[in-house]
Structures are given as C-alpha cells and as structure tokens.
Amino acid sequence: MTKQGMVVPVPEAAVAVPPNSAPLFQYPPPRAAPGVAVRKKCLQMGAGAGRIGGWVESMRASSPTHAKAAAALAAGVEEERYAAWMVKHPSALAMFDQLVAASKGKQIVVFLDYDGTLSPIVDDPDAAYMSDTMRRAVRSVAKHFPTAIVSGRCRDKVFEFVKLAELYYAGSHGMDIKGPAKGSRHTKVPIHSNLCPCILSGHPKILISLCLSYVCGSQAKGGGVLFQPASQFLPMIEQVHDSLVEKTKCIPGAKVENNKFCVSVHFRCVDEKSWITLADMVKSVLKDYPKLKLTQGRMVFEVRPTIKWDKGKALEFLLESLGYADCTDVLPVYIGDDRTDEDAFKVLRKRGQGVGILVSKHPKDTCASYSLQEPAEVMEFLLRLVEWERLSKARPKW
C-alpha cells in the first residue's frame, strides 16, 4: 500500500487546478493550493540561453525517476511536501468506500491510460508489456463496466499489448477512437450507415464542425464507431516521422516512434548532455510544419496535430457514444499517469462529475483528485471495483 513517508523531488507543474472548479463529490478532498505553477502545454519553439535551461529542467522533470531525483529521494528532502500532497490527492484505495458510495444510482465507466498505468515504465517502448494478472483484472472490469483504453500510442499497438477485444480503444492521444455505436448505452449495437456517426446522433457543435473539416467517422469492423478527427494529417505525420528518424539517428539512444496521428521522440536512453541537441533537432524539423505542435510526456517529446482534440475530448466522445452525454447518472473513472491525461482530468472537473486518479509516487500539480502510486495499485483498485460490484449485485435491495 501507499508509502506515505516517501521523499520525492517535485517535477514542474503539469497544469494548474482551475480556481473555481466544481467539486466532484459532496466530500471532495482539498484541492491543490492556489498559485501553483502552470506548465505551458506546448513547448516554446525558440532558442536562447534561458530557454535552453528551461528545456533541460522540463526534460529532467518529465521523469522523476531521474538519478538526481533518486538522490533527493534518498536524502529525504521532500518528505513533508509529499505528505501534504497526499492530503490533497489521497489514495484512491484509502478512499475506496467513499468513491464507490458516490456511484450510487450511476453507471461507472472506466477509462485507463496504458503506459505507466497498466504497464510499468521501461526503457524500451516496444517492451512495455502488461502482466497477465493486470490483463485479467482489466478483463474483469470490462465485464462489469464499460471500459476504454486512452493512450498516446497508436491504437493497433496498444491493442497488441492489451489484447482484449471487449474494450474500447482511443489511440494517438484520442485521435483514433474505436468506440461503441453512438448512444449505445453499452449495448454495442452496430450502426448501419456510412454517414458520419457524429452527424447521425446530433452530436454537439464542436464535433459536427470537426466532421465537416475532417474525415472522421465510419462504421468500425465488428460494429461500433471509428472516429479519426486528424486523418488529414496522416501524410504530414509520415513525413515528419521520416525526417525525425533521419535527423536524430546520430544521437545514441534517441528513438522515434510512429503513433499514426502523432510521433513520439524518446530521450529516456539519451545521455543528458545530448538532450538540448536532440530538442533542437526536433524543433528544427517542426519549423516547416506550423500545423503540428510539440508537447512533452515522460522522457518523450510528442509531436501532434494542432487540432483541438486530446484525451479529454476522447473521454467526452466515448461517454456520448455510450449514451451518457449530459447525464447525471454516470460516474466516469479516469486513471492515468501522464501530462496528457491532465486533459481528461480537467474535463471531469469541468463536468463536476467523475473520479480522476493520477498514478504517481511523486507530488505533481494535477487536476486529478486522487492518486495511486503505481500500476500494482491500479490493479488492486480495479480488482476492488470488480469485487464491490459483484457484491453489490448479490446484496438484497431494500
């Protein structure tokens, strides 16, 4: 269980908590203190000494398991800070009973990030396997609740890792969604039309405008909906991927990953002395692509289309597809570890509905309300959810 006494370095803020955000429950845990630093979502593209220092700090902060962080951890420098953070973002395991009590009369819908949430972070992105026990836990969850994986990886790749056909998948940071038929209330009824499902269902304006601008929805094989709001960026992403591979091949340890609608440039295995060179290379390639933006994940640069679409939008899209748009009888539970998951946490805050759980052993500015330390705790939480649901079905209703 939670090691509350752990001492940790403090990475730069991922996002600030909106000052007037609505409480998620009647008994919300305290929010992060006002005035927390705000990280710009898109990284500055300019050069200059100040910026270079900022880049290195930001790159370092993107993985608190960095050697210096570990040293700080051993030295016990930030113990109190971690304890204070845990008061604001209590363990979802410790708060389990209150969490499930809030779901009374509501349908729980589970959203799970992949890397760092279902699988431990490892050096080689191609070897980020999830354990069989975790797979069994996720399968059980999906038996009881609509469940979706929301990942920065390309959808096919994350499916190869997860291997569960009973889930919905949103790959490429939500830009490639294979979800249920629109408004299906989890019945998985296939749609029988070639028309865009967003238009068919009278989807909110934002999606309709996306439908008109991009090739987006179609019937997915085996029923359900395939939604790809960035499909017009495919050729550009291919080009950028190839340029990045070519440009960065002289940097030992750098790895460029094609995630279909976005590209990841990993620096986890790059010597820190080469980080700035690598960052400059990425920036120089992107200069020719103003329609692409650069964000940062855990020891990785993420190159993404500038469209207003992210994991938060994917969460909303999936909820609507399941028939829970603007409903009060739904409780989305989103578990993730990355900066990109903050978009989903923010959506939950804005809706004043749902449970955002950040997976982290370190204090981070986050819009999530709760925390879990690592994938092992995520698994424990999922299994408890299944057991609670099983028992509540067996319990007589008075």
Ligand SMILES: O=P(O)(O)OC[C@H]1O[C@H](O[C@H]2O[C@H](CO)[C@@H](O)[C@H](O)[C@H]2O)[C@H](O)[C@@H](O)[C@@H]1O
């Ligand atoms: O949204 P996610 O499912 O969390 O995907 C985000 C990125 O995850 C992967 O990279 C991260 O995990 C790797 C394996 O543990 C690790 O080596 C890397 O440093 C992490 O950044 C994935 O490879 C990326 O493509 C995803 O964008």
